[in-house]
Amino acid sequence: MVQNLANSKLKERREKILRRYPPKRDSLLYILHDLQDLNPQNYLTSEDVKAVSEYLGISVGEVESVISFYSMFSRKPRGRYVIRFCSSPTCHLLEGPRVLEELKKLLGIEVGQTTGDGLFTLEMTSCLGACGVAPAMMINDEIYGNLTPFKVKEIIESYRKKGK
Amino acid sequence: MKLEELRKIRERMGSELRLRGGKVRIRIVVGMGTSGIAAGAREVLRTFLEEIEKRKLNDVVVAQTGEKGFASKEPLVEIIEEDRSTVVYGNMTPEKARRVMVEHIVNGNVVGDYVVAIANPER
Amino acid sequence: MRLYRSHVLVGMDTFTLLAGARKVKEHLIRQIEKRGLSDEIKVLETGSLGITNRGVVLLIYPEGCYYVNVKPEDVPEIVEEHLLKGRTVQRLLFKGELERKAVALPESPLDVRRQSRVVLQNCGVIDPENIDEYIGRGGYEALERALFQMKPQEVIEQVKRSGLVGRGGAGFPTGLKWEISAKVASEEKYIICNADEGEPGTFKDRVIMEGDPHRVIEGMLLAGYAVGANKGFIYIRGEYALSIQRMEKAIKQAYEYNLLGSNILETNFSFDLEMRKGAGAYVCGEETALIESLEGKRGEPRNKPPYPGTCGLWGKPTVVNNVETLANIPSIIVKGADWFRSLGTKETPGTKLYTILGHVVNQGVIEVETGITLRKIIFDYGGGMKNGREFKAALVGGAAGCFLGKDMLDVKMDYTTLKSYKAVLGSGAVLVMDTSTCIVDMLRCILDFFKRESCGKCVPCRMGTDRLYRLIVDISSGKGTKDHPKLMLELAQMMNKASFCPLGQSVLLPLSSAFKYFEDEVMEHILDKRCPAGVCKMGEK
Ligand SMILES: Cc1cc2nc3c(=O)[nH]c(=O)nc-3n(C[C@H](O)[C@H](O)[C@H](O)COP(=O)(O)O)c2cc1C
Ligand code: SF4
Ligand code: FES
Secondary structure (H helix, E strand, C coil), X not given: CHHHHHXXXXXXXXXXXXXXXXXXXXXXXXXXHHHHHHCCCCCCCHHHHHHHHXXXXXXXXXXXXXXXXCCXXXXXXXXCEEXXXXXXXXXXXXXXXXXXXXXXXXXXXXXXXXXXXXXXXXXXXXXXXXXXXXCCXXXXXXXXXXXXXXHHHHHHHHHHHHHC | CCHHHHHHHHHHHHHHHHHCCCCCCEEEEEECCHHHHHCCXXXXXXXXXXXXXXXXXXXXXXXXXXXXXXXXXXXXXXXXXXXXXXXXXXXXXXXXHHHHHHHHHHCCCCCHHHEEEEECCCC | CCCCCEEEEEECCHHHHHCCHHHHHHHHHHHHHHCCCCCCEEEEEECCCCCCCCCCCEEEECCCEEECCCCHHHHHHHHHHHHHCCCCCHHHECCCCCCCCCCCCCCCCCCHHHCXXXXXXXXXXXXXXXHHHHHHCCCCHHHHHHHHHCCHHHHHHHHHHHCCECCCCCCCEHHHHHHHHHHCCCCCCEEEEEECCCCCCXXXXXXXXXXXXXXXXXXXHHHHHHHCCCEEEEEECCCCHHXXXXXXXXXXXXXXXCCCECCHHHCCCCEEEEEEECCCCHHHHCHHHHHHHHCCCCCCCCCCCCCCCCCCHHHCCEEEEEHHHHHHHHHHHHHCXXXXXXXXXXXXXXXXXXXXXXXXXXXXXXXXXXXXXXXXXXXHHCCCXXXXXXXXXXXXXXXXXXXXXXXXXXCECCHHHHHHCCCCCCXXXXXXXXXXXXXXXXXXXXXXXXXXXXXXXXXXXXXXXXXXXXXHHHHHCCCCCCCHHHHHHHHHHHHHHHCCCHHHHCCHHHHHHHHHHCHHHHHHHHHCCCCCCCCCCCCCC
């Protein structure tokens, strides 16, 4: 019952996002961005894919193939907070790997995994354009720079508090 | 908009940008680009606003701007006063902002420890 | 303007401020007032006067004499003796060698006046979220000029004559690009601003969009007017949250002022502008891949020709320009092609934005005239090497760039010169490395990047990047053989010839330059199973 209610609500919100964009192929990326942001687990569900394919009149396979191409989209559930740690040269040169080790220890996971409480997913990314304050990472839309093992700890703790 | 209106704005803003308004004694400009924000500029900006509110300073304004280009000194804060050199503070934190507030903004003494640049009045 | 018979300059830098320069200045003003000299003598603050560790420093014109260690109590004497009676105060006079002649500007890397700011002239100065401030600094004057005084062809001519070449990496002449699209007869044409900025170590476009978004809009409007396009897109990478926010706000304001939309400034010119977010794929910065992505597809590069200029977005003539390129346009239209040509080198005039990163004192973005040497970038603007370590190499042009060793420090960093050394300027990224860096380790990082970002459309690149990464891991973990470097170079050469797009083709550059300059170091990893910098962990995978 509760599940049904949640489902219909979700459906409604999905519909609303779709209708914000003209039913044209070039709306695809935008719709995918928004749908993914809507999901607390930061991923695109099979229902999402189906709805988009119907709305835009392109095959499910097409939609899947586009999703798989872009690193910002995921078809698997992720944590509420997706951490994207930069692995590009500047961050690598300026102690990025050391901070990453600390981060993994803090979260108790490896790259590509999600913490047991569903809060964090750790991913690697190419340069975020924040190299001036390298090493850098993004948590959802927020960017963090000048990272040190100590600073990472503070940041993760603040998210843990927020996530409770 | 008509061409004349555009020109009017240009004229008005041109002089305003140079003089920065009569009642304003000090402008605190915080660099709010990605590098600044990633290094904690938002907290610094908030601290200045709080301190000004607390002290009821109505001749001090806080403004934001983009990135100046020197990322490793972010967060950067400029203190602009009429007829005085602009003082640029770097690697700011809320604690440092509070000290700048007391020593520089209120008492007029530059906090040498945090200065990263001094620029002549120009704009 | 008033004429003063004397100017007293008070040097203001970190040292003099601590020594009480402000107090001295206030005393000066008070004393001068007291003597009724305010109309004759002007007290000015200036930056460092080039004398350090001598307390407060004054410079008095027209004599040009310097006083040092000035205390507030000395002020009455200076005013009385020097300014009133014209006799120098010997005991305070500075007699040593000046570190620099004349009145110099503040010796701070942060001082933007040591740079030549065209594109960045408003960055860090105006509030980017307020269109009026941009207008107040001369914004939309170029648009006004173009719409009311110039024919589209004249705009193109001006850009052509300026000699501006694209700042997105390929270095194609911008005026020519516009002309090609202008000549195609088509109802619909498009202007695309390439704001995908994915080259590792580059964030100059971000600084422009965050700090001066209207400059980009104005550049696009001018491009649209010149080629006859009424629709523009800004394709921006999804990670640039703040740029997206600022650009969106700027677009909204421009619409409110009718600087975008129909009949702009009551003329016949109309132009609509939309933002489109990318979704995290480096290859989408390549213009044809970008167009695919804009159309809502996988961002895989297209065959060229046809070039976007004639057949681009939805098959229509499309101009794709980099953010920095477009941000140059307003100044070229207002100040003219000759002014632009007076900056920088003859072959590629103007300024260039460089990002200085890595083991330098000051990391960040600078804008200087083209033709600057690597040494100047690092030591004048970057503030030199961090922690006093020695320079080892610089990776110039991002991951798809080139390692340059010590003997390249005095080479000019512009498109043409670097090309003659088989290097590239690319996006202007300069990653500086000191002697604590291991080149093999950096290569591993770069090849990991290529492996991650290869779009997989063509076999040479898809297989090649994967293979190269595995080979470099071998070397860095002590499992490399004598044949490894040769194998890798051959592979990269094959990719250079057979890959579909420049991504796969460009792996060769970082690889061959690293092997060329640091062959010994690579061989030490292989033959002695030893990492001289102590970075690679031998025996691990
Ligand atoms: C793999 C790859 C990535 C690229 N990334 C960018 C980019 O992020 N930004 C950009 O402006 N140009 C990029 N380019 C260059 C574009 O294809 C194109 O040349 C450029 O946008 C043209 O603009 P310009 O003439 O103003 O330089 C890239 C090219 C390749 C091959
Ligand atoms: S060279 Fe690489 S990036 Fe370019 S099309 Fe081929 S696989 Fe894709
Ligand atoms: S290299 Fe990490 S943000 Fe650019």
